[in-house]
Amino acid sequence: TQLLEQSPQFLSIQEGENLTVYCNSSSVFSSLQWYRQEPGEGPVLLVTVVTGGEVKKLKRLTFQFGDARKDSSLHITAAQPGDTGLYLCAGSGAGSYQLTFGKGTKLSVIP
């Protein structure tokens, strides 16, 4: 069974601060995705990484896939209240048709 551990579980920061959230596993994934979920809504796909060591940027968000494809990180620069939400990582194993989801990091950005 593939598991994804996300940390921290909760994070409360002031507007303008930087933060990093982590997604770790002992399993290798062929690809990994990050989603953001706002209250009362479904998760929305932010990015997919597929190559070990890959870095993708989405405005103030930087996503990195570990060299061994077992872990990933999401870094937010100068957080804004609009970044508030639940961040979920999800991995897809080679030949698997399912996604394994982490339990999420709940981020609150205080104005």
Place this chain on the structure above:
Amino acid sequence: DADVTQTPRNRITKTGKRIMLECSQTKGHDRMYWYRQDPGLGLRLIYYSFDVKDINKGEISDGYSVSRQAQAKFSLSLESAIPNQTALYFCATSDFRSGRMTNEQFFGPGTRLTVL
């Protein structure tokens, strides 16, 4: 218009009642999924369907059944609802035929189900 829609958005029912949650999509995707989300437990897969004639059990299928009436429609039924089925339920789609093999999923807005 939303690409993946779910009805109802909220539902309160009583123990023992049969209920159906419905999902429709206009994305033209071949694969559809049902998940439940509980605080502290994350998203868990209930059932998934690769096409109209291919239905598969997920991690927590007991107490649930599904029907894929058409490529665009996938419904989830609780035959006899119980209180521990109180949760947020999400439908999702993915497009295997795109060839990307990354299984990116697109979620509906969810149904909040309360079983009293």
